[in-house]
Amino acid sequence: MNLFGGTISSLENGLNYASLKNKTIAQNIANVDTPNYKAKDVSFEKMLSEARNSTINANKTDIRHYDFTIKQSTPGVFSYENYQYRSNGNGVDMDAQQxxxxxxxxxxxxxxxxxxxxxxxxxxxxxxxx
Structure with missing residues (x-):
């Protein structure tokens, strides 16, 4: 039984996304002067698809084996590999990050x-x- 109808958990997932995005932006701002640093971003669509497709079920070969499922969660963080904003190879646009x-x-x-x-x-x- 889901006491809250899924609303609280949906809001929690949104907060997890916003928190990860904030950490990624902070990392980009901290590395604004690092040569060859590529800016990172978080994709909500990637996070959603990875959350849906991230379960691994155990192969049961004997009736005495336990059923279990492992959820793998890898956030949807990606880098702009071919993007270069400065001549030193840095890909962070400070105005866009702010x-x-x-x-x-x-x-x-x-x-x-x-x-x-x-x-x-x-x-x-x-x-x-x-």
Whole structure:
């Protein structure tokens, strides 16, 4: 039985994506002066497809063997390999990274507000409307 109808877990997945994207942007900004550094980004579509296709089932050869499933989670981080923004081979565009950071911060804060609203609603229900 799923108590929250999947909403909380969907919001949690969104927060995981936003957090990973924020770490990737921070890494790009930290390496803005590193020669031959290639900028990285996070693809939500890649994360979603990898989450769907990342289960490994055990091959049971005897009835005494246990059934188990292993979930492999590799985030959808990729590099812009052929992109060169500066003459030293660095592929980080500082203006684009700062804009992406601002956009991701707004997305993250919206998810936090939505989770807070959900939890406040549950709190009201638990307290009986008081």
């Amino acid at each position: 804009a992406s950071l601002a956009e991701n911060t707004i997305y993250y804060n919206a998810l936090i507000d939505r989770i807070s609203g959900k939890l406040n609603t549950l709190n009201t229900v638990i307290k009986g409307g008081r």
